[in-house]
Amino acid sequence: MAKRTPSAQELHRRAVATYVAAGGEESVQRVITAVQGLTKKLDQWYARQLTDLDVSSGEWAVVTSLAKAGEALTPSQLAELTNVAPSSMTHRLDKLAERGLVERAADPDNRTRILVSLTEAGWGLFSQAIRDSDVVESDVLQDLGDDERAELARLLEVVIARLDDIDA
Amino acid sequence: MAKRTPSAQELHRRAVATYVAAGGEESVQRVITAVQGLTKKLDQWYARQLTDLDVSSGEWAVVTSLAKAGEALTPSQLAELTNVAPSSMTHRLDKLAERGLVERAADPDNRTRILVSLTEAGWGLFSQAIRDSDVVESDVLQDLGDDERAELARLLEVVIARLDDIDA
DNA sequence: TGCTAATATTTCGATATCGAATAGTTCGTG
DNA sequence: CACGAACTATTCGATATCGAAATATTAGCA
Structure with missing residues (x-):
């Protein structure tokens, strides 16, 4: 090298x-970059x-989406949330179900839908990974005091609040 | 739905x-999330x-990496910068070269290396896409004043300055 | 110099993802 | 109630990506 x-x-x-x-505009690019x-x-x-x-990042995306949703989701919803084609989700769910991390169930209200939810093992994996990564994330923010973290969060949340109005 | x-x-x-x-810790998760x-x-x-x-996100990553580097890079460096396996870069560069966006040249100092650089057309694509996306990005930051943008950038840059010390 | 280890790219087989097509179900409307 | 449009998951063929092995060159060192 x-x-x-x-x-x-x-x-x-x-x-x-x-x-x-x-x-590009500097005040914009500094933030976005x-x-x-x-x-x-x-x-x-x-x-x-x-x-x-032993989990791929795509599989992890499914697990976190289910955890954050707090309820069962359909394959289509999971595909949307994880930025992947619906057809790709089929195989991903096959693998996750095979490993016992998620389970599929028929939607009683609509027979074209399938509801996917985390199993006990899936929740266990989620909690473990979150606790592990929180350690790193804390290190990343180490140089920021409590008030600075709050201010950073506040500013970012202002930006987030605007997101929906844009691609509409 | x-x-x-x-x-x-x-x-x-x-x-x-x-x-x-x-x-997870709240002050951390608010920011990271x-x-x-x-x-x-x-x-x-x-x-x-x-x-x-008509450019894939992986191909775009190659173009921006070259643009930001400001000099020719090797396939390995590009693989590292774009979070992809070196073997995948071969085909990506084949396609990009075929479209005339990048060009490969032998490194005069080391015959195992290949130097990849943007062509004129590659630079054109880059500039065009940046100007386009700057429009959206400006919209995203619309609710933040100049001083808030600067403060947001400053806080993020403090965090970035710490990144290298972590996985070392 | 000569030999080994390290580096850099590519090839290859296996797997993941995509987009289009398919099959089954539900919804809206006449 | 019937029929077509819309929705949902899956299958299928083509392509992209991965990890390991192959190939070629360079670097370190005795």
């Missing part, structure tokens, strides 16, 4: 500069954790 | 509650734009 791997900070600065040079860079790094970390648990 | 699709805000609240119930939710929504939007340009 000719040069050392640049720091995340350096990569961020360069990325923003590149986007601004290409015609930072958000994406952070997610990317987190994803890399999660990938390692999930490898240890 | 039995129930209406919940708002992004509502999804965020539920997700945080779920993670906290599973053992918001960052991930935002990225997910942005990714959905980019996917649509890229479909219009």
Whole structure:
């Protein structure tokens, strides 16, 4: 390798500069680029954790979607939530069901639908992974005080509140 | 569909509650969940734009990586930067080269390496897509004033500066 | 120099994903 | 009530991705 791997900070600065040079607005690009860079790094970390648990990131997406929904979901809903084609969900659910992490049940109200829910084992996997990743995430936010974290969360939540109005 | 699709805000609240119930720390989960939710929504939007340009998200990742690097990169580096196996990069580069967006050249200093760079057309695609997406991104940050954007960027950049110290 | 280990890309077989087509069910409306 | 449109999950063929092995080159070291 000719040069050392640049720091995340350096990569961020360069990325923003590149986007601004290409015609982006700086105040926008600083935020968006930072958000994406952070997610990317987190994803890399999660990938390692999930490898240890022998779960693919797509399978993990299904588990978290079910956990967050708090109720059974259909394959179509899961496909939508996890950004995947409905036809791909069939096989994913086959594998997850085979491992005993989710279960399929017929919807009593609509025979074209199938309701997928987490099993006990699925919930166990979820809780374990969340507790593990919380450790890393706390490290990531280590340099921010309680008030700064709250302010960061507040600003992000303002942005999130706007999301629905956009692609409508 | 039995129930209406919940708002992004509502999804965020539920997700945080779920993670906290599973053992995560609230001040951490509010931030991390918001960052991930935002990225997910942005990714959905980019996917649509890229479909219009007939570029897959993986191919786009290659183009942006090259643009941000500002210099030619090897297939291995691109695989690392885009979170993909090196063997997958071979075919991706084949397709991109076939479309005239990137070009491969032998590294004069090391015959095992290949240097990939953006062509004129590749740069054109990049600039076009950035200008397009900047429009959406500006909308997303619409509810934040200049000072709030700067504060949000600052806080995120503090977090990013810490990333390298973690998985080391 | 000569030999081994490390690096970089590609090939190959297995698996995952996609988009289109299929089959079954429900909904709306005449 | 009947019929067509819309919805839901699945199957199927084509393509993308993965991990391991193969190939070629470079780097380190005695």
